[in-house]
Amino acid sequence: EVQLVESGGGLVQPGGSLRLSCAASGFTFSSYWMHWVRQAPGKGLVWVSRINSDGSSTSYADSVKGRFTISRDNAKNTLYLQMNSLRAEDTAVYYCARDSGYDFTSFDYWGQGTLVTVSS
């Protein structure tokens, strides 16, 4: 069974940092692109970042470029999102999602999400 379990969320002050983790199991993690998607409270889904299967290529939404870094450790089956210079508008549930592999733009498995709250 495919499982994605996020951790690392919490309350952080503006300007602070957090590192999110996503532990993957039930599939060959090193074969799949992975993504982070966020959802502000009561709002819609927003794509944040993606990383290819071996970690050599990444992409970011404009709103987080230069502040967030996506990475992965295929030996540990874990995806990461390092978030620096956090702002109030980064407050959201952060989901890790597996790329379906059909088209590299759809996500067939999602974690339960981890809440990041940026507030003083």
Next chain:
Amino acid sequence: QSALTQPASVSGSPGQSITISCTGTSSDVGGYNYVSWYQQHPGKAPKLMIYEVSNRPSGVPDRFSGSKSGNTASLTISGLQAEDEADYYCSSYTSSSTLHVVFGGGTKLTVL
């Protein structure tokens, strides 16, 4: 990069059919057959319902179907059931250099 445009809400009675639209531009929906649809129940993670405009992943009922015309994609749910009540999001690949995937704003489906 603006989100794709979806109606805020749609409703239908059990057994009826409804359609949710998703309008983009030639840089996303209209330019590529990479439109996906997700269902999200309150407090839950999204679930992939449709990929590549009209393909259903294994396990998704055939009551769910997708299509596209020009810059607008559509999700149709036939034979509405109570458990279909949820938020639905479309997404598309985008050729914007700053984004990989853009989502719609979401549509709340109410089963009357």
